[in-house]
Amino acid sequence: MIAHRLPLPAPFDWPRHLLRCAAFFIGLMGLLLGSAAVANPPLALTQAHFSPRPGAPEQAVELPDTWAQRGLPNRGAGIYRIVFELPVVPQQVWALRIDRLADQHEIRLNGALLSGRIDPEAGKPPLSRATPTWIPVAPQMLRSGHNELQISVRYSTRAGLSPVWIGPAGPLWDDSLLEQRLEFLLPVMLNCGGSALGLFMVLLWWRRRSEVLIGTFGLVWLLISLRSTAYFTIYSAQQGIVFDAFMYISQILSALLLGMASLILADRARHWWRRLLIGLAVPLMLLGIPAAALGEVDTLRTFTYPLVLGAVIPPLVMVAISARRLQSRARLLMLTALLTLVVTAAHDYLGWRGELSVMSRYWMPLMLPLVFSVFAWTLMQRMVNALEQVEQLNSDLELRVAERTRALEQANLTKTRFLAAASHDLRQPVVAIGILIDLLREHIQVPAQRRMIDRVNDAVASMEALLKGLLDLSRLEAGTVQPRFESIELQTLFDAIAAHVNEAAHQKGLKLRLRPTRLAVRSDRVLLEQIVRNLVSNAVRYTERGGVLVAARQRGDRVVLQVWDSGHGIAADQQERIFDEFVQGAGRRNAEGNLGLGLGLAIVRRAVQLLGHRLSLRSQPGRGSCFALGMDAAQARPGALRAAPSAARPLQDWRLALVDDDDQVRAALAARLAAWGAEVESHASLTGFRQWLARHPxxxxxxxxxxxxxxxxGATGLEVIEALHSYAGPVPALVITGDTAPADLALLANSGVTVLHKPFRAEVLLAAIMQVRRAAP
Structure with missing residues (x-):
């Protein structure tokens, strides 16, 4: 993979994006406002008489009326009486529209109950607020001439009454719907969007705990948005103590988190003002529980809100001071947002106290999402800048990794070519030596000379084992080995292992036990024997005293084959590493005084993965080890009949052609084949073989x-076979090779020709010849 340097994004264009936001907001307002054209305007009733209770003296007031501005308490009960004249009784349905009316109200028209009901015996007013109201009026409730409207209200805060409109129901419904959209729908939409963004920021912090600022700010935004949404959707007199306590506590908690987020944004997270915020907010939140139980939350708010606002302003000032580091347009936007936040909080506090007209709206639900959007954008911009730096670093790192990868691939390719060439060149003389030693052992009968030949034979066998390990590993890595699953009786496997390993165990004075079994498994016969033989050979190699036990037991539909030894054991930190290539048994030498190549367990792991079996290891230093191989159980079946021992001249009267460009190997093979009774025609090249073929019809x-x-x-063995088949027709053929390169092994595997890998012993060569001859048509 070649990495390219990532381009940095263009700087953010504040004016253009602000213009887009403004256009979106205007479009949203237009959608909400809809068509509000009014024909035949209704009557606006702005003169009323007010009395605090029935029978009390009345006072003329002008609507809209705000109690606190007339020196009355900001909460409580009151009665408005409004008189109006109608020239005639209307024929269609009329309606009342009151933009600020307590949800705890009772309206009577000409003495008849029109809407609501208030219990005159009720004590302190429950939760109540002013909301837009539209009430249909039947024509029969109206009179020609003098009409009287009586409106009784009970408020828990912001007591007062807006102008009253009466007229045809249709136009008033349109106007009331517009007011409800502005009063409820718009704040709810803005705060629902704010809740989603706040939740996103909290989840971002949850996955990346270092982003404390984003998490804190997201939590503030989420809490305020949920509080505002609850206020506009489920706030009512029926909510009671719990809801009132929640609204109060969430307000204090939001202010606390906003102050802490501001300190972090100003890079003063450890400032002593943080402790002051916590010390002030926690007691105030605790006071909200008894205050809600006593119905005095509004009284508590009167004193606590100024304290909280005063405690939050210094962190906001710190943010304004730190904004000097920002670019000019970003700094201006940040300062504007901070100023808007302070002014909005002050406005809403004054409105809640009744210092402003009852017609004024709460600004906070509308302005907070916009102000927080500015803060969120500043935070996101900081994160984007950090991500840009990370992307740049990643790009540089990818370039370096790509360069190193190419260098490693080239080095690995060079190593593979070297190993393949070296392995091939080493296998050639080993094959010749092994075959010649077999011939020599057949002719020497003197005991002393025989023992010397046996030692040479053991040394050659060790060399063959090392080279065979390299070959097996190369074949498994090349993916040329395709398992052939069948039912295998483990006892036949144990017999073969015993014949192979018994002599080595006897020479070391170890007791090798293979517990008899009638179990069978589903596996590949060749690969399974290779796995178990490597495990048992390793156990014998690295055990100095005691013995090795091989046993199998059935567990459900699985068979577990275990190889136990009483050797040195393997430390826990080495138990995974010993399955790597060229890792040699923790430095211990085997009986021959060498460490081996360390390929046995690497081959075992790859073969186990290929077969889908499960291999586990338990070991304790100084006590020994146990390798366990888990396989699927199979039904035992009669094993294949063993071939009778071959005769002394098994290839008597055979005519064989031998092509090999190595003089020593060719001569040794020709001698071995001739000793088995065959007539051998040897050639050193494809050209010589073709010339010999041309002498025959x-x-x-x-x-x-x-x-x-x-x-x-100048040629390959596959080309030799092709030349023979194209000239003389099908003739059984066997390819011998010392190649270990994955590409060469894959080529031979795909050819379908039987392949014998060097080095090999004489009996293996004979078995391969017989197998190919039997399979020939």
Missing amino acids: RGRSGVDFLITDQRLI
Whole structure:
């Protein structure tokens, strides 16, 4: 992968985006306002008489009327009496529209109950607020001439009454709907959006705890938005103590979190003012519970809100001072947002106290989402800048990784080519030595010389094992091994392992026990034998005294094969590493005095993964180890009949063609095949083989079997087979090779030709020849 340097985004264009926001807001307002054209304007009733209770003296007031501005308490009960004249009784349905009317009210028209009901015996007024109200009026309730409207109200705060409109129901409904949209729908929409953004910021902090500022600010935004949404949707006299306490406590908590977020934004998170905020807010929140129980939350608000507002202003000033670091337009926007926040809070507090007209709206639900959007954008801009730096660093890192990866790939390719070439060149003389030693052992009968030949044979066997390990690992890495699953009786596997490992265990004085079993498993016969043989050989190699036990037991539909040893054991921090390539048994030497290549367990792990089996290890230093191999159980079936021992000259009267460009290997193979009774025709190249074929009539080769090396000078063994088949027809053939490169192994695997990998012993060569001959048509 080649990484490209990421371009940095263009700087943010504040004016253009602010213009877009303004256009969106205007469009939203237009959607909410709709068409409000009014024909035949209704009557506006702005003169009324007010009395605090029935029978008390009345006072003429002009609507809108705000009690606090007339020196009355900001809460309580009152009665408005409004007189109006009608020339005639209307024929269609009329309606009343009152933009600020207590939800605890009772309206009577000409003495008849029109809307609501107030219990005159009720004590302190419950939760109540002024809301837009539209009430239909039946024509029969109106009179020609003098009409009287009596409105009784009970307020818990912001007591007063707006002008009253009476007239045709249709136009008044349109006007009332507009007012309700402005009073309820618009704040709810803005605060629902704010809740979603606040929740997003909180979740961002939850996943990335270092973003404390974003998390705190998101929590403030979420809490205020939920409080505002609750105020406009579920606020009513029926909510009672719990709701009133929640509204108060959430307000104090929001102010506390806003102050703390402001300190963090001003890079003064550890400022002593933070402790002051907490010390002030916690007691005030606790006071909200008894105040709600006593119905005195509004009294508590009168004293606490100025304290909270005063405590939050200094952190906001700190934010304004720190805004000097921002660019000019961003600084101006931040300062404007802070000023708007302070002015909005002061306005709403004065409105709640009744210092402003009852017609004034609360600004906070409308302005907070906009102000918080500015704060959120500042935070997001900081995060975006940080992400830009991270992206730049990632881009540089990817370039470096790509360069290092190319270098490593080149080094790995070089290593693979070197190992393949070295492995091939090493295998050639080993094959020749092994075959010649087999021939030599057949002719030497003197005991002293025989023992010397046996030692040489053991050394060659060790060398063959090392080279075979490299080959097996290369084949597994190349993906050329395709398992062939069948039912395998474990006892036949145990017998083969015992024949292979018994001598090594006996030489070390170890007791090798393979517990007899009748269990069978589903696996690949060759790969399973390779796995178990490597595990048992390792156990024998690294056990100095005691013994090795191999046993199998059934657990449900699984069979677990275990290899126990009493060796040195493996430390816990090494138990995963020993399955890596070229890791040699914690530095312990085997019986031959060497460490080996450390490939056995690496081959085991890859073969287990290929078969889908499960391998586990338990080990305790100084006590020994246990490798456990889990496999699917299978039904035991009669094993294949074992072949009778071959005769002394198993290839008697065979005519074989041998092609190999290595003189030593070719001579050793020819001698071995001849000793088995075959007539051998040897060639060093494809050209010489073709010249020999040309002496025979086409369609007849004069040979019964072909053995060819894969890597020849100027040709391959597959080309030799193709030349023979194209000239003389199908003849059984066997390819021998010392190649270990994955590409070469894949090529041979896809050819369908039987392959024998060097180094090999004489008995393996004979078995391969017989197998190919039996499979031939």
